[in-house]
Amino acid sequence: MVYKEKIFIIGGTGNVGQALVRSLLANPNVALTLYARSPAKLQELFGEQTDEKVQVIQGDYVNQKPFEQAIPGHTRLFLLLQVPDFDYSNIARGFAEKAYDAGVKQIVINSGITASMPWRSTTYSGVPFEKAVLDIPNRKAVVTLRPANFMSNQLMPGGDADNAKKSNMIFDTREPDQPNPWISPNDIGELAANILQEPIEKHGDAVYEMIGDPRTPTEHAEILSRVLGKTITYQKISEEQLYEAMTKQGGLAHTVAYLYVYFGQYTSKRTPGLSILLGRQPETLEQWIVKNKSAFS
Numbered sequence: 001m002v003y004k005e006k007i008f009i010i011g012g013t014g015n016v017g018q019a020l021v022r023s024l025l026a027n028p029n030v031a032l033t034l035y036a037r038s039p040a041k042l043q044e045l046f047g048e049q050t051d052e053k054v055q056v057i058q059g060d061y062v063n064q065k066p067f068e069q070a071i072p073g074h075t076r077l078f079l080l081l082q083v084p085d086f087d088y089s090n091i092a093r094g095f096a097e098k099a100y101d102a103g104v105k106q107i108v109i110n111s112g113i114t115a116s117m118p119w120r121s122t123t124y125s126g127v128p129f130e131k132a133v134l135d136i137p138n139r140k141a142v143v144t145l146r147p148a149n150f151m152s153n154q155l156m157p158g159g160d161a162d163n164a165k166k167s168n169m170i171f172d173t174r175e176p177d178q179p180n181p182w183i184s185p186n187d188i189g190e191l192a193a194n195i196l197q198e199p200i201e202k203h204g205d206a207v208y209e210m211i212g213d214p215r216t217p218t219e220h221a222e223i224l225s226r227v228l229g230k231t232i233t234y235q236k237i238s239e240e241q242l243y244e245a246m247t248k249q250g251g252l253a254h255t256v257a258y259l260y261v262y263f264g265q266y267t268s269k270r271t272p273g274l275s276i277l278l279g280r281q282p283e284t285l286e287q288w289i290v291k292n293k294s295a296f297s
């Protein structure tokens, strides 16, 4: 079988990556290579792939040799990194340089909305991560996704799903009427899939912010009450309480937990034009909760 595109995916087993992989698996003209620490996890998620459409390469961020050996022959790369202390830049540059050297013509990177926030305003800006790829001499195209608050954050230990289950409450530092800029990871994965299947010239070096369904905490509690069939109430907590929950129950590093506290003041409207990029309306918070209802009850 001759495939028109060969796409390499780093991060395919996560919230965003699963939606991306499922979308690309449906295209008969695309072959995929999935880079993962655990091939068994890939098999569990996507079933056993017996034909040449899907290849699995076992590897991690530190030893990029398996990546270097496997990347020749690929046309595009999706790059999502998950580093506990946000130290993405050198890892990103290593993968991207090797990819462009091997002939990759487009890289789609998963950055974050912090790259759109004022420079050096908090513990993490996505800008150095983005620049690590942008600054590569003679590079080819790089498309940047800047999603805001993932709906899947509700599933973090000690997060909304746990609290709705245990105490019929959800907690945050936001005022009850202050919108939280939610985005579904399914939308991020599907937008990446669309870009990776469209002409490279169409997107060039575009940057796409992604806020799909901003909802206030009051609306969030109403949605949960409706979907779960029981009353869920919102309680505003202090920044110190949120930080403690993130670090002690969630086990997050200081820089990540502090960013969540800081981000509690960030609010923004729905991103204009997302439906053009997705070819459908963005997934709503209610639709995402309905799909993941079992985690909340």
Ligand SMILES: NC(=O)c1ccc[n+]([C@@H]2O[C@H](COP(=O)([O-])OP(=O)(O)OC[C@H]3O[C@@H](n4cnc5c(N)ncnc54)[C@H](OP(=O)(O)O)[C@@H]3O)[C@@H](O)[C@H]2O)c1
Residues within 6 Å of the ligand: 010, 011, 012, 013, 014, 015, 016, 017, 035, 036, 037, 038, 041, 059, 060, 061, 062, 080, 081, 082, 083, 110, 111, 112, 113, 147, 148, 149, 150, 152, 153, 185
């Ligand atoms: N959460 C938010 O609100 C938010 C907002 C904006 C941007 N972001 C960014 O989005 C990304 C998280 O996306 P996500 O939720 O899809 O992540 P996720 O569900 O945690 O998945 C992370 C992926 O990275 C892989 N991975 C982690 N460490 C690895 C390593 N050492 N070597 C190889 N692969 C490794 C995981 O593979 P395994 O199967 O091997 O674990 C998995 O495929 C992060 O870069 C984050 O900064 C998040």
